[in-house]
Amino acid sequence: xxxxxxxxxxxxxxxxxxxxxxxxxxxxxxxxxxxxxxxxxxxxxxxxxxxxxxxxxxxxxxxxxxxxxxxxxxxxxxxxxxxxxxxxxxxxxxxxxxxxxxxxxx
Amino acid sequence: xxxxxxxxxxxxxxxxxxxxxxxxxxxxxxxxxxxxxxxxxxxxxxxxxxxxxxxxxxxxxxxxxxxxxxxxxxxxxxxxxxxxxxxxxxxxxxxxxxxxxxxxxxxxxxxxxxxxxxxxxxxxxxxxxxxxxxxxxxxxxxxxxxxxxxxxxxxxxxxxxxxxxxxxxxxxxxxxxxxxxxxxxxxxxxxxxxxxxxxxxxxxxxxxxxxxxxxxxxxxxxxxxxxxxxxxxxxxxxxxxxxxxxxxxxxxxxxxxxxxxxxxxxxxxxxxxxxxxxxxxxxxxxxxxxxxxxxxxxxxxxxxxxxxxxxxxxxxxxxxxxxxxxxxxxxxxxxxxx
Ligand SMILES: Cc1cc2nc3c(=O)[nH]c(=O)nc-3n(C[C@H](O)[C@H](O)[C@H](O)COP(=O)(O)OP(=O)(O)OC[C@H]3O[C@@H](n4cnc5c(N)ncnc54)[C@H](O)[C@@H]3O)c2cc1C
Ligand code: FES
Numbered sequence: 001x002x003x004x005x006x007x008x009x010x011x012x013x014x015x016x017x018x019x020x021x022x023x024x025x026x027x028x029x030x031x032x033x034x035x036x037x038x039x040x041x042x043x044x045x046x047x048x049x050x051x052x053x054x055x056x057x058x059x060x061x062x063x064x065x066x067x068x069x070x071x072x073x074x075x076x077x078x079x080x081x082x083x084x085x086x087x088x089x090x091x092x093x094x095x096x097x098x099x100x101x102x103x104x105x106x
Numbered sequence: 107x108x109x110x111x112x113x114x115x116x117x118x119x120x121x122x123x124x125x126x127x128x129x130x131x132x133x134x135x136x137x138x139x140x141x142x143x144x145x146x147x148x149x150x151x152x153x154x155x156x157x158x159x160x161x162x163x164x165x166x167x168x169x170x171x172x173x174x175x176x177x178x179x180x181x182x183x184x185x186x187x188x189x190x191x192x193x194x195x196x197x198x199x200x201x202x203x204x205x206x207x208x209x210x211x212x213x214x215x216x217x218x219x220x221x222x223x224x225x226x227x228x229x230x231x232x233x234x235x236x237x238x239x240x241x242x243x244x245x246x247x248x249x250x251x252x253x254x255x256x257x258x259x260x261x262x263x264x265x266x267x268x269x270x271x272x273x274x275x276x277x278x279x280x281x282x283x284x285x286x287x288x289x290x291x292x293x294x295x296x297x298x299x300x301x302x303x304x305x306x307x308x309x310x311x312x313x314x315x316x317x318x319x320x321x322x323x324x325x326x327x328x329x330x331x332x333x334x335x336x337x338x339x340x341x342x343x344x345x346x347x348x349x350x351x352x353x354x355x356x357x358x359x360x361x362x363x364x365x366x367x368x369x370x371x372x373x374x375x376x377x378x379x380x381x382x383x384x385x386x387x388x389x390x391x392x393x394x395x396x397x398x399x400x401x402x403x404x405x406x407x408x409x410x411x412x413x414x415x416x417x418x419x420x421x422x423x424x425x426x427x428x429x430x431x432x433x434x435x436x437x438x439x440x441x442x443x444x
Contacts, residue, residue, distance in 0.1 A: 070291035074351040
């Protein structure tokens with residue numbers, strides 16, 4: 001289990017407990033946190049689960065999936081701290097993770 | 107005006123199998139899809155990827171599944187209306203009047219929405235000012251390449267569409283290609299070709315840049331690009347092309363007075379009817395307790411929705427349950443000779 005903080009573009013924060021094995025995307029969707037659409041349900045085919053992860057956490061995350069960067073090309077305003085939240089699996093190590101949501105997903 | 111028993115919105119796996127079930131029970135349908143091809147997510151998002159959980163098919167790709175579904179409904183010769191989007195739905199004397207973006211009109215007692223997560227639309231530039239030039243000089247697809255002759259064209263994207271058009275248009279236009287990182291997801295041969303064209307000064311290439319703004323009064327004049335270090339550049343442009351893949355948008359479906367819950371349509375699980383009589387929703391777009399967004403669930407939902415359509419399409423007849431194996435009538439419908 002990990003406590004994850006999702007910060008909306010407006011600055012509004014949501015902190016929730018997410019069970020190990022779920023993705024950071026599922027943590028948001030199951031807790032009704034707005035700002036993550038996840039249209040393809042985690043299939044890495046839509047880039048609407050895009051989040052920004054600041055440097056202190058970015059390097060601690062499991063590596064990007066093969067093809068994740070290709071999908072991020074299609075995201076809304078991606079940059080070097082972008083990740084697809086459906087590709088980040090929650091584990092105890094991610095306790096305290098903070099992700100920032102983009103202004104919009106499409 | 108086309109009269110039909112059922113109008114199906116969406117030619118994904120769910121819509122296709124529902125069409126089959128309609129054919130089996132003797133109803134006619136017309137199928138509309140915004141994509142230029144049949145198959146929904148399976149064909150657009152993962153044609154080459156294997157699927158392992160279609161009952162009785164240990165493994166098949168998205169494309170194979172689609173082809174098999176098409177084959178299965180061939181005997182019914184249903185009409186497909188592709189590259190067109192259902193825009194308007196309204197009630198007219200207890201029937202549904204349906205109009206598409208291209209102006210096609212249907213009158214039907216039943217609509218089956220098998221719209222997935224929405225219609226596939228090109229992903230657009232985040233920049234607000236782009237809207238002003240959209241369809242004139244800011245484009246997301248190429249319909250007529252002759253308009254670019256001797257013009258300054260700025261192309262954004264890193265996939266095959268962006269690379270292929272940069273290569274093609276570099277023959278007769280002044281092309282700049284812009285991509286947000288150094289790696290391209292397009293075919294390696296195309297990436298090689300682009301680098302070669304760059305060396306020959308036939309294509310100008312900027313990586314690690316993205317769009318910042320577009321400038322111009324009546325006509326587009328230039329595009330401003332930025333990198334993550336905050337530096338920006340201005341590039342003269344007659345046309346800007348963006349190739350960022352497709353996204354799915356519910357769009358018009360939201361305006362038909364249907365209940366919507368988290369981008370999905372609640373239905374009853376008896377016949378998958380929505381809050382509107384004669385409008386059914388199946389597949390990824392519907393929701394009910396326990397809903398799984400799987401193709402196999404969509405098939406089941408389509409079978410029940412088809413029976414639900416029967417009572418409105420044939421109010422004076424009684425639906426009879428029959429097996430395809432043993433029913434003469436059904437075999438007749440699919441053209442099997444005994
Ligand atoms: C990468 C990936 C892998 C997957 N793997 C599996 C798997 O292994 N097994 C499995 O069971 N499922 C899998 N799925 C999920 C499966 O593809 C979907 O559940 C399925 O495609 C849903 O089918 P559908 O017919 O309901 O909708 P879709 O396939 O989404 O088709 C809907 C169609 O409706 C059209 N449409 C929508 N609105 C309109 C409108 N207003 N006018 C005209 N057309 C419209 C759209 O353009 C689209 O073509 C996967 C999905 C992805 C992305
Ligand atoms: S949910 Fe679609 S890419 Fe992550």
